[in-house]
Amino acid sequence: MTPNEPFIRWDWIVANLDDIGARTWEHVLMTVIAVGIGFVISFALSLLIVRWRRLYAPIMGASGVLYAIPSLGLFALLIPFTGVSLLTAEVALVSYTLLILVRNIVAGFDGVPRDVVEAATGMGYGPWQLLWRVQLPLALPTIVAGLRIATVTTVGLVAVTALIGQSNLGSLIVQRGIRASFPTAILVGAFGSVLLGLVADLGFVGLQRLLTPWARARNG
Amino acid sequence: MNSAAFSPAPGPRADAPSGAAVVTLEHVSKRYGPIDGPPAVTDLSLTIPAGEICVLVGPSGCGKTTTMKMINRLIEPTSGRITIDGEDVMSLPAVELRRRIGYVIQQVGLFPHLTVAENVGVVPRLLRWPEARVRERVEELLDLVRLDPAAYRGRYPAALSGGERQRVGVARALAADPPLMLMDEPFGAVDPILRERLQNEFLRLQARVRKTIVFVTHDVDEAIKMADRIAILQRGGVLAQYDTPDTILAAPASEFVEHFVGADRGLKRLSLARVRDLPLTEPITARTGESRADLLRRLEADAADFALLLDPEDRPIGWIGRRDLHVDGTVAADDATPGSPTLQPETTLRDALSTMLGSSVQLGVVVDERERVLGLLSVDAISDVLRAPTSR
Numbered sequence: 373m374t375p376n377e378p379f380i381r382w383d384w385i386v387a388n389l390d391d392i393g394a395r396t397w398e399h400v401l402m403t404v405i406a407v408g409i410g411f412v413i414s415f416a417l418s419l420l421i422v423r424w425r426r427l428y429a430p431i432m433g434a435s436g437v438l439y440a441i442p443s444l445g446l447f448a449l450l451i452p453f454t455g456v457s458l459l460t461a462e463v464a465l466v467s468y469t470l471l472i473l474v475r476n477i478v479a480g481f482d483g484v485p486r487d488v489v490e491a492a493t494g495m496g497y498g499p500w501q502l503l504w505r506v507q508l509p510l511a512l513p514t515i516v517a518g519l520r521i522a523t524v525t526t527v528g529l530v531a532v533t534a535l536i537g538q539s540n541l542g543s544l545i546v547q548r549g550i551r552a553s554f555p556t557a558i559l560v561g562a563f564g565s566v567l568l569g570l571v572a573d574l575g576f577v578g579l580q581r582l583l584t585p586w587a588r589a590r591n592g
Numbered sequence: 593m594n595s596a597a598f599s600p601a602p603g604p605r606a607d608a609p610s611g612a613a614v615v616t617l618e619h620v621s622k623r624y625g626p627i628d629g630p631p632a633v634t635d636l637s638l639t640i641p642a643g644e645i646c647v648l649v650g651p652s653g654c655g656k657t658t659t660m661k662m663i664n665r666l667i668e669p670t671s672g673r674i675t676i677d678g679e680d681v682m683s684l685p686a687v688e689l690r691r692r693i694g695y696v697i698q699q700v701g702l703f704p705h706l707t708v709a710e711n712v713g714v715v716p717r718l719l720r721w722p723e724a725r726v727r728e729r730v731e732e733l734l735d736l737v738r739l740d741p742a743a744y745r746g747r748y749p750a751a752l753s754g755g756e757r758q759r760v761g762v763a764r765a766l767a768a769d770p771p772l773m774l775m776d777e778p779f780g781a782v783d784p785i786l787r788e789r790l791q792n793e794f795l796r797l798q799a800r801v802r803k804t805i806v807f808v809t810h811d812v813d814e815a816i817k818m819a820d821r822i823a824i825l826q827r828g829g830v831l832a833q834y835d836t837p838d839t840i841l842a843a844p845a846s847e848f849v850e851h852f853v854g855a856d857r858g859l860k861r862l863s864l865a866r867v868r869d870l871p872l873t874e875p876i877t878a879r880t881g882e883s884r885a886d887l888l889r890r891l892e893a894d895a896a897d898f899a900l901l902l903d904p905e906d907r908p909i910g911w912i913g914r915r916d917l918h919v920d921g922t923v924a925a926d927d928a929t930p931g932s933p934t935l936q937p938e939t940t941l942r943d944a945l946s947t948m949l950g951s952s953v954q955l956g957v958v959v960d961e962r963e964r965v966l967g968l969l970s971v972d973a974i975s976d977v978l979r980a981p982t983s984r
Contacts, residue, residue: 499686501718
């Protein structure tokens with residue numbers, strides 16, 4: 373940083389809006405891929421747990437171990453197999469979502485009132501109908517709560533993948549900011565990432581309200 | 593027995609109601625765990641006639657809920673056979689079987705994420721009824737359980753009171769017009785006043801729909817009130833007695849049954865019958881203005897001690913004794929001693945007795961809805977009922 377330069381160079385931001393937009397979009401995509409795949413895997417694991425309860429401890433244990441590995445360490449472990457690639461980044465990102473998502477999905481299913489399940493079974497719901505039409509909708513608030521945490525966490529972690537060459541808001545921080553000693557790029561990358569997390573979180577809140585109109589009936 | 597005695601709906605039930613099923617249990621046993629473990633239900637055989645309410649009652653651990661759940665295969669019997677209208681329940685896929693049987697549980701188990709209308713329409717939709725027919729049926733059922741469709745159809749269960757939820761639960765169970773309903777302590781989770789009201793409502797409803805109903809409760813009074821037939825189970829799912837409430841109260845089959853129905857079973861029996869079920873005696877009546885000497889002669893001729901003084905509309909004023917008549921003149925309202933309790937034809941004998949015992953005279957004056965005298969009921973007439981091995 374040269375002594376007389378301002379801390380934030382708005383002109384740079386304006387001049388690079390296209391670039392910032394592209395990095396943001398890449399950030400969104402990486403997050404969506406990670407949370408999307410993470411959700412599918414977690415949902416499948418949760419169904420296994422709901423069906424065979426003794427799988428709970430081993431699955432939660434394994435996801436816990438994955439969650440505990442520092443992200444840089446996990447990248448280092450994966451690079452020999454998958455190289456410096458999007459795949460490496462996503463494998464790591466996905467593995468971090470599992471603990472949060474599995475725990476919340478299982479908690480959601482467990483939280484479905486027993487009398488509701490008994491009534492549904494007694495009225496002739498088949499196992500899949502019970503799952504899709506009764507248990508899943510009722511588990512939704514808890515599942516969405518898990519998605520919110522997983523998404524916000526992932527938005528933050530995506531920035532770290534800039535260290536293994538991924539292009540996103542993190543690369544503004546790493547390449548343009550730190551390496552070039554240019555604080556404006558660091559701030560744009562960081563703020564952008566925080567903003568993205570916030571927007572995603574609000575998006576989920578809105579989605580949940582939309583999907584669970586009955587939850588509002590209590591107050592109305 | 594005369595079911596009108598405990599059903600608030602007038603008139604006898606049809607003998608073979610259409611759309612109700614006969615349920616039979618033949619030597620049904622259920623063991624949980626090892627084959628030599630203690631049975632939950634032991635060699636149970638019963639036939640539940642079409643259109644009747646069969647109450648399974650007994651202490652906890654008597655297998656009453658297990659027995660009920662074997663009918664819709666939420667629990668499968670270890671041995672024995674259960675049929676509905678002759679068809680073995682094991683011959684159908686469980687899911688299909690259950691869609692043909694109404695099911696009501698204590699906590700109701702309404703779907704919190706569905707509106708009242710959607711909850712009621714659940715089984716018809718599982719059965720793939722056309723949408724228009726489902727909607728029509730839902731309206732019909734909400735009317736039947738006395739919930740205004742316009743006000744209730746769009747509400748979520750969270751916005752309903754306990755009683756409303758229970759009614760929606762009953763409507764939901766009736767939705768696909770099943771010939772058989774299973775009800776597991778359906779009124780167990782509400783306060784006593786509401787329970788009484790829901791019971792009466794349900795009996796009125798049953799008088800209209802006439803389903804075969806298997807009803808589980810641990811409450812003897814509820815069993816007596818609701819049942820056409822009571823199956824009393826004891827530990828291990830052994831059938832202690834299966835009979836009409838009246839017979840069970842009058843002639844308990846064992847010490848267990850006697851103990852279970854309680855020491856006041858005589859009084860309980862009286863709740864089964866109403867004043868209108870007993871012959872009333874005609875009183876000697878008097879009017880104001882009649883000569884006292886004439887009235888005295890009439891009493892002596894009948895060897896009666898008292899006459900009932902009526903007003904011009906035939907409403908009772910009070911009693912006049914022979915001693916009051918040894919003065920010349922005419923009968924006046926002041927001569928009469930008020931105090932005889934009035935009873936309605938619908939009053940249960942249990943209530944009648946307690947009213948009569950609380951008054952000085954051991955006679956109840958039965959009046960119609962306009963308070964006109966229909967006849968007299970004596971405490972003796974009620975105790976005759978208690979002495980009879982089976983009344984009526």
